Amino acid sequence: MKEIIFAGRSNVGKSTLITALTGKKLRIGRRPGVTRKTFQIPYQNYQITDMPGFGFINGISDEGMEAIKNNIVHYIEDNARNIALAVMVVNSKSFAEIVDRWAERNEFPVEVELFEFLHELDIHVVVAANKIDKVKDVDITLDGIAERLGMEPPWKQWKDNIVPVCAKKGEVGELKKVIQKKLDEINRER
Ligand SMILES: Nc1nc2c(ncn2[C@@H]2O[C@H](COP(=O)(O)OP(=O)(O)OP(=O)(O)O)[C@@H](O)[C@H]2O)c(=O)[nH]1
Numbered sequence: 001m002k003e004i005i006f007a008g009r010s011n012v013g014k015s016t017l018i019t020a021l022t023g024k025k026l027r028i029g030r031r032p033g034v035t036r037k038t039f040q041i042p043y044q045n046y047q048i049t050d051m052p053g054f055g056f057i058n059g060i061s062d063e064g065m066e067a068i069k070n071n072i073v074h075y076i077e078d079n080a081r082n083i084a085l086a087v088m089v090v091n092s093k094s095f096a097e098i099v100d101r102w103a104e105r106n107e108f109p110v111e112v113e114l115f116e117f118l119h120e121l122d123i124h125v126v127v128a129a130n131k132i133d134k135v136k137d138v139d140i141t142l143d144g145i146a147e148r149l150g151m152e153p154p155w156k157q158w159k160d161n162i163v164p165v166c167a168k169k170g171e172v173g174e175l176k177k178v179i180q181k182k183l184d185e186i187n188r189e190r
């Protein structure tokens with residue numbers, strides 16, 4: 001069965017989003033580092049894979065966090081041919097700030113790295129801009145996210161690549177449509 005992976009930083013709401021899309025209850029938590037192993041959930045003719053989050057996790061050493069990241073990279077590499085689609089989940093409220101902080105230190109932001117890595121492997125990516133309820137100006141925020149991922153603003157040009165969601169309130173209808181459209185396109189390509 002082909003899979004759809006949900007990947008992203010810890011605590012951005014990957015598991016909450018999968019629950020909103022599938023109705024299947026998953027472990028969700030207020031602190032980063034809740035999902036520790038890949039977990040598979042059936043979705044239509046696909047398998048959704050809930051990935052552990054990368055980045056800061058309280059109580060885990062730097063080596064431990066690096067190991068989690070490496071596991072994620074290896075999982076994606078090893079399964080690339082079976083992955084139909086990747087949903088990269090970001091926290092709308094903090095994404096730009098975190099990316100800019102890394103860039104200021106002349107480091108390559110991990111989320112941008114993941115986005116490019118998926119493209120290098122020819123995996124289609126949809127960015128789910130979650131926790132949109134925490135954002136004051138949705139358009140400015142989404143423009144900022146698009147720009148940092150190399151998509152020229154306005155974000156509305158990229159409606160098939162970046163979709164605002166509020167997983168917590170179950171506001172995921174548009175993402176469902178975009179996922180369906182992508183899967184249909186991918187099936188036609190084959
Ligand atoms: N305000 C708000 N909070 C949300 C939203 N979606 C998820 N959350 C909250 O974010 C926290 C983390 O959610 P999870 O689904 O566990 O996040 P995750 O990305 O799976 O985290 P890891 O498994 O640790 O990588 C929880 O407290 C959720 O209730 C949202 O749309 N808005």
Ligand SMILES: [Mg+2]
Nearest residue numbers: 014015034035
């Ligand atoms: Mg999780």
